[in-house]
Amino acid sequence: MAANFHSPISQAMRPEDSAETVAKYRDSQERGKEEYAPMVTAFYDLITDFYEYGWGPSFHFAPTKDGTSFEESIAGHQRFLGEAIGLRPGMKVLDIGCGVGGPQRSLAGTFGASIMGLNINEYQVKKCSRYNREAGLDHLCSVLHGDFMDIPAEDQSFDAAYHIEALPHAPDKAAVYAEVFRVLRPGAIFAGYDWCMTPQYDGGDPRHRELKQRIEYGNALPEIASFTDIADGLRAAGFEFVEALDRATASDPRTPWYRPLEGCGLTPRSLPRTTVGRKITSGALRVLEAVRAVPKGSFEVQQILNVAADSLVAAGRLGIFTPMYFHKAHKPG
């Protein structure tokens, strides 16, 4: 098997446990704030292989421009963050919610900083660690299993920290920022890209509210924040708020950030991201599940992902949501 081959079918659990994991996900969703940990763990057990198959090793969006490939856009968005933090060789940096480590390897390779990933999902931790080794980057990249609400690290042990679309999973922004603050040395920078409802979101509009709930349901999120929640949370944790901007505005209007979910091109890799591809994949999964060629629950996982994709596109088109609210803060000292 080629080293970079990814099956879209989850290998995180035994096939016979798949339906139970789907049920666990659905149950914990109802108490998202209290049960954020089982919810997010079940979610990433179910979808990590699918994400890798359809999206690649970096599980985030990026501003897109005509003539720029998907991979270039992703790399450019990571570089923007690395430059904003001022990453350089010798720095010890925390990547909060590191996924399978696409951004970590790219940033360590580009800037030469030592980056430790933190991840609550054990399956992703194992994959990340293996990919770091295979990429010959394990002298710069390491990964730790743990919850960002209770970071398993000493006070003041990092020179900088970032997250890429991981803190939307936090049940309490001020509490997670306080944990990040604790593990940073005085003078350190913390930056990231968060998922936010924009000022165009109107909580009194039922359509807006429904889209917000569907994004939360399809992506294992306790509650999507507003721009103000981010700034207030950072200040409450003791950070000096340096700057923030919605990087979605850096997209070419003809190629908005949600374009990869809308469907353009039908290569095997882009297929599951597109509207047509999602229909084909759903149909195929239903049949394959019936003949037991894929684990029970695969079709339902696909439905959850479809809810996620459709609601993200609809909210993106209305301008009420962004997955790339860049924020930068400074620990005084």
Ligand SMILES: C[S@@+](CC[C@H](N)C(=O)[O-])C[C@H]1O[C@@H](n2cnc3c(N)ncnc32)[C@H](O)[C@@H]1O
């Ligand atoms: C959307 S993915 C982004 C991953 C990575 N930053 C990237 O861009 O490829 C969110 C990540 O946050 C991790 N995560 C969610 N909740 C977490 C928690 N409480 N503690 C640590 N990691 C968490 C998930 O396991 C997942 O890897």
